[in-house]
Amino acid sequence: MLGPDHLDTLMGMNNLVGIYDSLGRRKDALPLAEEVVEKLEKMLGPDHLDTLKAMNNLANTYLHLKRPEEALPLYKKVLDKRRSLLGPEHRETVHAIFNLLVTLNTLGKGKELKELAKFTFPLHEK
Numbered sequence: 812m813l814g815p816d817h818l819d820t821l822m823g824m825n826n827l828v829g830i831y832d833s834l835g836r837r838k839d840a841l842p843l844a845e846e847v848v849e850k851l852e853k854m855l856g857p858d859h860l861d862t863l864k865a866m867n868n869l870a871n872t873y874l875h876l877k878r879p880e881e882a883l884p885l886y887k888k889v890l891d892k893r894r895s896l897l898g899p900e901h902r903e904t905v906h907a908i909f910n911l912l913v914t915l916n917t918l919g920k921g922k923e924l925k926e927l928a929k930f931t932f933p934l935h936e937k
Contacts, residue, residue, distance in 0.1 A: 818854065818861075821847055825865045828872065837876050844869040858896065860903075863889050870910065879917045886911040 813820050825847045831840035848869050851862040870885035890907040897904050908927065915924040 816850060816854070821850055821854070821865075822861065825851075825861075825868060828865075828868045832868070832872055832875060837872055840872045841869075841876065844872050857888075858892055860896065863892050863896075867907065867910065870914075874910075874914060874917070879914050883911075883914050883918065886914050 824843055828840045828844040828847065831837065831843070844865070847865045848862070851859070851865050855862050866885050867889045870882040870889065873879070873882035873885070886907065890904070890911050893901065893904040893907050912924060912927055915921075915927065
């Protein structure tokens with residue numbers, strides 16, 4: 812048996828968060844997503860790609876639950892870490908930019924949205 816704090820168990824739980832979210836069971840996904848992020852941050856550290864993936868799932872859940880103000884700092888953190896770890900043009904970094912753009916738009920943060928868009932659009936021209 813792997814146990815509740817084994818990495819494989821946590822990755823399975825993170826996958827379940829995504830499944831719950833896609834099925835519209837976001838209230839079920841939220842506590843699971845929060846638990847996974849907390850445990851992965853302790854186990855792997857806040858800069859590990861698996862931790863960032865779980866953090867992104869948690870932010871997605873917040874956004875889908877109409878809680879964009881809670882999603883925003885997580886999306887910013889994911890973008891900053893992915894940009895430094897993977898580079899600005901990596902598809903996971905670009906995906907993080909998109910998530911942040913959507914959230915900024917949802918929150919009506921036009922100034923921040925424009926600043927991020929200036930960085931983003933040249934990537935799509937390459």
